[in-house]
Amino acid sequence: MLSPGRARIPQKTLRSDRWWLLPTVTVIVLLSFVVYATWRAFEGAYYYASPYLSPLYSPCLATSCVPGSTDLGTPIGSWYVLSPALLILVFPLGFRMTCYYYRKAYYRSFWGSPPGCAVAEPHKKYTGETRFPLILQNSHRWFFIAGLIFNCILTFDVIIAFRNPEGQWGHMGLGTLVLLISATLLWFYSLSCHACKHIVGGRLKHFSRHPVRYRLWTLVSRLNSSHSMFAWLSLFGVAFADFYVRCLAADWFTDIRFF
Amino acid sequence: MTYDATFRVWRGDDEEGEFADYTVPVNEGEVVLDIIHRIQATQQPDLAVRWNCKAGKCGSCSAEVNGKPRLLCMTRMSTFLDTETITVTPLRTFPIIKDLVTDVSFNYEKARKVPSFTPPPGLEPGDYRMQQIDVERSQEFRKCIECFLCQNTCHVLRDHEENKPKFSGPRFLMRIAELDMHPLDTLDRKKAAQDEHGLGYCNITKCCTEVCPEHIKITDNALIPLKERVIDEKYDPLLALGRVFRKDKAKKG
Amino acid sequence: MTETQQDIERHQYDVVVIGAGGAGLRAAIEARSQGKRTAIICKSLFGKAHTVMAEGGMAAAMGNVNSHDNWQVHFRDTMRGGKFMNNWRMAELHAQESPARAWELESWGALFDRTPDGKISQRNFGGHEYPRLAHVGDRTGLEMIRTLQQEVVALQQADARDLGDYEAMIKVFPECTITQLLLDGPEDDRRIAGAFGYWRESGSFVLFEAPAVVISTGGIGKSFKVTSNSWEGTGDGLGLALRAGATLLNMEFVQFHPTGMVWPLSVKGILVTESVRGDGGVLKNSEGRRFMFDYIPDVFKAQYATTEEEGDRWYTDPENNRRPPELLPRDEVARAINSEVKAGRGSPHGGVFLDVASRLSAEVIRKKLPSMYHQFMELAGVDITKEAMEVGPTCHYVMGGIEVDPDNGATPAVPGLFSAGEAAGGMHGSNRLGGNSLSDLVVFGRRAGLGAAHYVTELDAEGSRPRVAEADIARAQQADLVPLETDAGENPYELHQDLQQTMNDLVGIIRNADELRRALERIAELKQRAKRISVTGGRRYNPGWHVALDLKNMLLVSESIARAALERQESRGGHTRDDFPKMDPKWRRVNLICSLAADGGISIRRQPLPQIPDRLLALFDRVELTKYLTAEELSHLPEENQQ
């Protein structure tokens, strides 16, 4: 910051407010999630409690998946012995890693680039997203599409959660609600995505020639302004849904059945 | 309603500089620029500060107050405690001239590098027809008063002098977005945005948006959409394939 | 450090434009397009000129919203607004050419708000019969400046492509103040040879040698305490012109905008755009009464609503109703507010209430008046969607200015000197209609640029350009350095405040002979004190020094205003005398011309106002003309006006 020609002010920042609070909280919350998710992903157990499948393990594609959790088939086969979550985790993980909002959040809080606005960053050199690996951030729209597929699958999981543990339809428990909320938040998160905004209409030069896409764009834009909120809420939603299923699967308590 | 405030103002030039403390009376409803003017009129007639309109419309009075990049004329004294020491410093990203005045010519040089508005050939003035919904996006960016607070705050420039040749900064990337969304512009500046103006350097950390006094959503509405548009052109294999196809067809047809 | 003559930075140009507001930029673009090497010089950064502050819009009879509109109607409104004191030729050119200038801006990238069929939208404004103001929300001036700025850049890009240098043909000299025009020739035939000034940044001097100079330095508001004008409004161009031997026209006409903020003190004077009223806002006194209905003058009785109901209907059905009196020309509204406050019916901080909150929904207000919403929110902590604003008159615009030829902006007295924009006089008569300035800037900016280019072409055909005399440079340099070399003298800031107070108290919105005489005495004292101004610090970016140099011009301008105001014994438009409260057709025929006398004071002479040709008078009906013209003039009217 102290480059020749500039005013000689040695302080890295003169901000007197608590600018460090937000990045600190971000680090704590994100780290907690990462620790929890890693543990759960490697655990490879307690992810199914009929009729609920944890969103971290859905779809469960390996032969080793516990009975009942493989409604979408087991194309992976029996050679695979690690936790089935690891097969699919790359998609939601990639989606969030390349998300414009999460990028902002972790660049700022983990990488300190910048730690706060008008607060000097600790790095000597900076090339941003111009080269490998960060240039891969440009793949976000593919992850967005993958994310949509996952949303469909998780929505399917919600539908089949309207059964009782014996598999009879027309029932609902607290777990159903938990999965429903988690899936809904995921939809909001995906639909408020910047790539989504671009695809539905943002790329157009003339909205007036595409009234339907303009309407969609307006809608997505409105959601988009709350994208960061959906990003956090959906993260908590998934974590909580998984936790709930784990509790049931580990028999820590039993599901509350509504009807 | 009058009280005495303590001001710490950076005074100096490109060779040296230091903070000077002033005790100045403050009246109800005043802004930081009023207090700087009072220091000028009563204590330090040669204290340099740039300003024009004192109404937040011209973008001249950019500086940093308690470390935050702000317009001096739009920073009300009532946002501070009576007992607080208020620090006023010049923009830190640009070469200093004197006291609170910096040399912002970097921005004018970058402005010159963005190819101008290019209407379709043969369209006569008076024949322009554009729909309100088609101009609204660009209109938002044209609210810019060129205060260069975003340029000053963006860490790509602020913390890395060496990036200045490669990165035009949020203000001028937004200008490219503005033209790219202009319903009657015919020039494609997307490749240039990435290759010459350094769009890839932006890591969308939104400090530009945070400091913009016009409340322009620079990152969400200009930079990210521009990134997406660049992806369409440079990094999206499907769309690239589509383009090759269309060209082929055009050639055959 | 005083640089020696040889060290002074020198530049040669064909045309030098002083001022980078709307007028200056348009002039420079034109001069450059005519193939002349052009310099643009401005006191502040490029793109910051006072024009950015214009809010409401740019008047141009495009007829996009109401197809009945055309240049004749616009001409008529302009003349009415100016109480027929306008230079008719300027008003005619302005009405005819402004649509083309608006469209031209659009072709340079301006994005005005649109009508449903995709044309430029137009809004209502005081004194305009039809919706006529092209606008972008309430930041039209910013759009104009940015568009012209970007067009200058576009030209520079073309030059870089063709000539290898961005600045080959047109260059901007920002933060550079001109303090003296330099002339060449014998005493009775002096022409422009150049301009002298200093870089604000370094304080070093710079000389521009050029045969043609366009003055487009804008207004004079900074001589008044309560003003909507920016820091630059010190009337430099008028001072420069006077000192070069040019003349000023009708300086007594100063527009006080009826609605400036009155509270907090720190923002007193900042403009509240007229669009607030154009879009439905109404004025109320402390009793809650819409007092403007009590102040409709006879000359306007026919065009304005007399009941609140009719006025309210007009917003939706302008064809069948007359407009509300809140939209009377500015001088009328300003005087009405003044009277209400004097009568004790003002708001707590000495203004009146301007209310949109009870008339439009919060959403509409935020959409249509975004900068007003923010201005009040951020500067006064007032939410205009919930509360009424407090407003009062503020010094806004000077109708008077440098006397120019209507067609090409040339000053009659000084060959090579041109002027356009607010600095030039005549176009707006005794009162300017809102929106007519932005269009004025581009119409006459272009014409002055063209005029200057032609002048240079002719001069070059004759084969000799005027030369700057070295002795003049030395003199200009010395004059500028005086405040820095004086010790322990007057504080420039204090002097400025005293001048502002004097002008506000004694040459304000309502004037009389006594007060004007007192003002002249005080100005004379201030001029004496100004000779002893001293500033501390060096030459590098030293605001104290800058104020000291600007004061010279402010004093000349203030004296011109006060003298002309004392001379004109009537009330008309932006000049109200409570000792001569009536408008007098005899005075309409008189232009007051200020020039610099040998003793450094201002001398004044009367000059006949150019006669309006019959073809233009035919646009008005006779009844209306009887309010303005003398019996003698009326008797000469052609047949069609006789009935």
Ligand SMILES: Cc1cc2nc3c(=O)[nH]c(=O)nc-3n(C[C@H](O)[C@H](O)[C@H](O)COP(=O)(O)OP(=O)(O)OC[C@H]3O[C@@H](n4cnc5c(N)ncnc54)[C@H](O)[C@@H]3O)c2cc1C
């Ligand atoms: C708040 C406000 C709102 C307004 N709204 C409207 C509106 O809605 N519609 C409308 O038509 N009009 C409006 N006006 C009036 C209009 O904006 C001005 O009359 C107009 O902008 C003047 O433009 P200009 O080109 O003559 O000069 P300015 O824009 O005033 O520019 C003057 C230029 O001269 C330069 N200069 C001055 N002195 C020197 C010197 N000594 N040396 C070098 N450079 C110098 C300055 O730096 C500046 O670049 C408004 C005015 C105000 C104050």
Ligand code: SF4
């Ligand atoms: S969002 Fe991009 S341009 Fe804006 S401050 Fe951050 S890095 Fe700079």
Ligand code: SF4
């Ligand atoms: S975008 Fe905003 S912060 Fe940046 S220069 Fe424009 S007004 Fe200033």
Ligand code: FES
């Ligand atoms: S931007 Fe966050 S998911 Fe796409």
Ligand code: FES
């Ligand atoms: S002085 Fe114009 S923005 Fe502050």
